[in-house]
Amino acid sequence: MAKKVLMKGNEVIAEAAIRAGCRHYFGYPITPQTEIMHYMAKRMVEVGGAFVQAESEVSAINMVYGAASAGARALTSSSSPGISLKQEGISYIAGAELPAVVVNIVRAGPGLGGIQTSQGDYFQATKGGGHGDYKNIVVAPASIQELYELTVEAFNLADRYRMLVMILGDGTLGQMMEPVLFRESEPTEDTDKSWALTGRGDRTEHNTVTSIYIEPDDLERKNNDLQIKYARVAEAETRYESTDVEDAEIVITSFGTCSRICKNVIRQAAELGIKVGMVRPITLWPFPSSEIARAASLPSVKAFLDVELNAGQMVEDVRLAVNGQKPVYFLGRMGGNMPTQKEILDRIVAIHDGEAK
Amino acid sequence: MAIVFDKTEGLLDKPFHYCPGCTHGIIHRIIAETMCEKGILNDTIGVSSVGCTYNNYEYFSCDMVQAAHGRAPAVATGVKRVHPDKFVFTYQGDGDLASIGAAEILHSAARGERITVFFVNNAIYGMTSGQMAPTTLLGQVTTTSPFGRDAALQGYPMNVSELLATLPGAVYIERVAMNNFKNIQTAKKAVAKAFAVQEKGLGFSLVEFLSTCPTNWGKEPVESLRWLESAMIPQYPLGVFKGKDLEV
Amino acid sequence: MIDFSVIIAGFGGQGILSAGKMAAEAALIEGHEVSWFPSYGPEMRGGTANCSVVISDAAIGSPVINDADVLIALNQPSLEKFEKQVKPGGILIVDSSLVKIKPTRSDIRFIPIQSSDIANELGNMAYATIVLLGCLSASTSCFRRSSFEAALYDVLPERRHHMIPANLDAFDKGASFA
Numbered sequence: 001m002a003k004k005v006l007m008k009g010n011e012v013i014a015e016a017a018i019r020a021g022c023r024h025y026f027g028y029p030i031t032p033q034t035e036i037m038h039y040m041a042k043r044m045v046e047v048g049g050a051f052v053q054a055e056s057e058v059s060a061i062n063m064v065y066g067a068a069s070a071g072a073r074a075l076t077s078s079s080s081p082g083i084s085l086k087q088e089g090i091s092y093i094a095g096a097e098l099p100a101v102v103v104n105i106v107r108a109g110p111g112l113g114g115i116q117t118s119q120g121d122y123f124q125a126t127k128g129g130g131h132g133d134y135k136n137i138v139v140a141p142a143s144i145q146e147l148y149e150l151t152v153e154a155f156n157l158a159d160r161y162r163m164l165v166m167i168l169g170d171g172t173l174g175q176m177m178e179p180v181l182f183r184e185s186e187p188t189e190d191t192d193k194s195w196a197l198t199g200r201g202d203r204t205e206h207n208t209v210t211s212i213y214i215e216p217d218d219l220e221r222k223n224n225d226l227q228i229k230y231a232r233v234a235e236a237e238t239r240y241e242s243t244d245v246e247d248a249e250i251v252i253t254s255f256g257t258c259s260r261i262c263k264n265v266i267r268q269a270a271e272l273g274i275k276v277g278m279v280r281p282i283t284l285w286p287f288p289s290s291e292i293a294r295a296a297s298l299p300s301v302k303a304f305l306d307v308e309l310n311a312g313q314m315v316e317d318v319r320l321a322v323n324g325q326k327p328v329y330f331l332g333r334m335g336g337n338m339p340t341q342k343e344i345l346d347r348i349v350a351i352h353d354g355e356a357k
Numbered sequence: 358m359a360i361v362f363d364k365t366e367g368l369l370d371k372p373f374h375y376c377p378g379c380t381h382g383i384i385h386r387i388i389a390e391t392m393c394e395k396g397i398l399n400d401t402i403g404v405s406s407v408g409c410t411y412n413n414y415e416y417f418s419c420d421m422v423q424a425a426h427g428r429a430p431a432v433a434t435g436v437k438r439v440h441p442d443k444f445v446f447t448y449q450g451d452g453d454l455a456s457i458g459a460a461e462i463l464h465s466a467a468r469g470e471r472i473t474v475f476f477v478n479n480a481i482y483g484m485t486s487g488q489m490a491p492t493t494l495l496g497q498v499t500t501t502s503p504f505g506r507d508a509a510l511q512g513y514p515m516n517v518s519e520l521l522a523t524l525p526g527a528v529y530i531e532r533v534a535m536n537n538f539k540n541i542q543t544a545k546k547a548v549a550k551a552f553a554v555q556e557k558g559l560g561f562s563l564v565e566f567l568s569t570c571p572t573n574w575g576k577e578p579v580e581s582l583r584w585l586e587s588a589m590i591p592q593y594p595l596g597v598f599k600g601k602d603l604e605v
Numbered sequence: 606m607i608d609f610s611v612i613i614a615g616f617g618g619q620g621i622l623s624a625g626k627m628a629a630e631a632a633l634i635e636g637h638e639v640s641w642f643p644s645y646g647p648e649m650r651g652g653t654a655n656c657s658v659v660i661s662d663a664a665i666g667s668p669v670i671n672d673a674d675v676l677i678a679l680n681q682p683s684l685e686k687f688e689k690q691v692k693p694g695g696i697l698i699v700d701s702s703l704v705k706i707k708p709t710r711s712d713i714r715f716i717p718i719q720s721s722d723i724a725n726e727l728g729n730m731a732y733a734t735i736v737l738l739g740c741l742s743a744s745t746s747c748f749r750r751s752s753f754e755a756a757l758y759d760v761l762p763e764r765r766h767h768m769i770p771a772n773l774d775a776f777d778k779g780a781s782f783a
Binding site for chain 1 (some may be wrong): 608629630633636639640641642643645663664665666670671687781
């Protein structure tokens with residue numbers, strides 16, 4: 001029988017990628033995600049794949065661009081400053097509609113910042129990050145088990161929509177160990193990749209992969225097509241966990257490891273007689289706006305509390321979804337710090353008692 | 358009447374957009390002809406870069422991918438690692454390869470990546486309208502060195518082939534010129550040899566083509582060919598810098 | 606219902622991170638929820654290492670510990686740094702072969718064990734952390750001895766299984782201090 005094993009988040013990402021059929025990894029060292037590279041350096045040899053330590057993050061993402069255009073399931077991983085460097089390639093991947101998976105184990109910024117945990121890259125991940133009008137699917141796991149399952153799913157989503165999927169994990173998730181139960185086999189999909197560059201072979205037409213459309217009408221058409229695709233993704237792939245929202249007085253919104261702390265606060269608040277629910281986005285893009293709007297429309301819900309490891313990023317999307325129906329409060333910690341349960345509970349009590357600012 | 362000069366299957370039936378007197382078209386043709394002659398057209402994946410040839414994926418009839426400025430060797434690395442049995446080449450200009458893509462070209466050569474790089478050096482940025490390139494000659498007037506390139510202010514021209522030839526991973530490096538028939542014949546042989554090096558899996562290969570840019574040099578086509586010979590070749594001597602005795 | 610948070614801290618090379626992982630592995634065998642979180646990066650370069658382990662019957666919130674039920678300190682700086690994080694009524698287990706100062710707190714249980722000396726007598730300094738884990742097991746209900754033994758069989762490669770009796774010997778010596 002399958003047995004839970006204790007593994008580090010970063011290693012689970014690497015193993016999940018291998019299980020999802022990824023045989024091409026390109027990376028550059030940066031804390032706190034480096035164990036992904038270490039694991040891949042060994043495992044890719046065992047499974048007959050390719051591991052390349054690139055000269056820079058810029059090169060690594062462009063190697064992914066090349067491997068993806070050649071039809072492979074390709075992966076790169078980094079942490080915040082490195083992801084900034086990868087934005088060039090990420091925009092090109094979106095423009096050329098290539099499937100690829102990028103991992104960001106987020107550390108605190110701005111600048112070189114620190115190496116402890118953060119969710120400060122929410123804007124960068126969900127609003128584009130690079131130049132032009134594009135979206136990436138962004139998944140935000142909260143546990144090591146979910147990290148494993150979403151990594152496998154990321155490759156499927158990438159292939160299904162020919163899009164870049166970013167796995168956004170805060171530093172804690174990459175570094176921590178937790179039990180994980182691996183499946184016997186992975187639910188991988190076979191998608192049509194007849195567009196890929198394989199050498200013409202018997203094809204009469206050559207395949208090309210490009211992101212350049214010099215004629216304004218062509219480029220506008222391309223952009224319109226992308227927007228139609230993004231709308232389709234939003235319709236089909238928005239994922240979230242909604243807990244006890246129905247009879248809640250206060251609804252917490254939070255993602256990643258931060259949401260785990262909030263979950264424990266919900267239990268503590270219940271002991272004080274305060275009903276708290278939570279909407280935890282699993283996909284940060286597409287964002288579960290409709291579920292948050294629904295919660296906001298419930299008469300029992302008096303207020304929202306958004307908790308993040310940043311100065312207030314996702315809270316902007318929460319406020320757009322709530323659309324003025326109820327007050328939205330924010331609690332954030334930065335620099336690598338995590339809020340304590342007490343900190344969050346105190347705020348819940350203050351909101352409940354009408355004393356919160 | 359007998360046809361003595363025909364189109365090559367390696368190129369699609371689309372007119373080039375290059376300026377009169379530019380040698381990109383001839384370079385495209387000899388690469389395309391070589392792929393056909395070697396019978397590798399259907400087993401080759403090319404990488405277009407940024408510059409005047411950004412869209413040469415519309416000309417070459419093999420599979421093609423367009424890369425960001427300077428990143429073609431990284432993209433080619435990704436493609437080659439997926440298809441190690443296919444031929445992979447990049448086509449890059451001097452701004453693309455020697456400036457913004459300096460890290461990518463250096464490290465793909467250092468890794469001995471089994472790709473072929475076609476490097477077209479015309480000592481200037483063409484598409485962005487005539488700025489100074491790393492390869493611009495001392496004294497050469499460009500839109501960003503309007504008083505002529507001054508070593509004290511703008512440093513010295515970069516000899517890419519000589520630089521890369523110092524790396525063990527680079528096994529074949531040759532510089533050729535596109536200024537006359539004889540040199541073009543030599544260039545075509547270099548293209549064939551570079552592909553042969555890749556076929557044998559020996560490592561990184563690069564052919565540097567000295568080319569013209571009449572538009573941005575402000576010279577007539579014929580005068581441009583003369584300037585290539587009189588001004589560029591002294592700075593960029595022709596010959597094999599690595600792999601002279603390599604039998605392929 | 607159990608819910609324990611343990612900080613293990615000392616010098617790099619003392620096996621701090623592995624000891625934390627062994628505690629988590631043993632608790633996992635008993636079906637508890639577990640998490641393990643290490644110090645990393647430049648924090649490790651000064652020669653100190655620590656990890657946080659949470660063992661619980663409920664879903665674990667933060668793997669990063671603000672208040673610990675137990676602190677296991679294998680050097681003096683670790684005692685000084687983490688003593689204040691022990692919950693009132695919590696336990697402080699110290700390698701008194703290496704830590705010569707006394708704790709300043711009086712609201713916690715203090716268990717000094719000369720674990721490095723014991724490990725030295727057993728012929729392998731790596732047993733120092735095992736001695737301390739024995740005490741952790743016996744002074745709390747984090748995990749049982751049998752689970753620790755089973756975890757050793759899981760974690761150690763077969764060629765090292767001959768070392769398991771000595772590990773258990775060290776474990777039992779530590780347990781006797783609880």
